Amino acid sequence: MAKPTLITNQIRTLRFHSEEMTQAELAKRVGVTRQTIIAIEQGKYSPSLEVAFQIARVFRVPLEEVFQYPEA
Numbered sequence: 001m002a003k004p005t006l007i008t009n010q011i012r013t014l015r016f017h018s019e020e021m022t023q024a025e026l027a028k029r030v031g032v033t034r035q036t037i038i039a040i041e042q043g044k045y046s047p048s049l050e051v052a053f054q055i056a057r058v059f060r061v062p063l064e065e066v067f068q069y070p071e072a
Helices: 011-017 023-030 034-041 049-059
Strands: none
Touching: 011 023, 011 034, 023 034, 023 049, 034 049
C-alpha cells in the first residue's frame, strides 16, 4: 500500500468556491479519472507536476494556492 504524501491541497475548497464543481467535472477538465482526483484530494496520491499545473489552471490560481509542501 502506498504511503500518504506530505503534500496537502486545497482542491476541495477550490471546487466548492467554483460553483461547487464536482470531482468528475474537475477530472474531465484535467484529463484524469475521478478516482485520481479523489486520491489527490485525500492526500493518498501526489499528482505529477503536469497534472498539478493543470489543476491550478482550471481554478486560475497559482500552484502554491492549490498545493502546499511542508518545510523541512
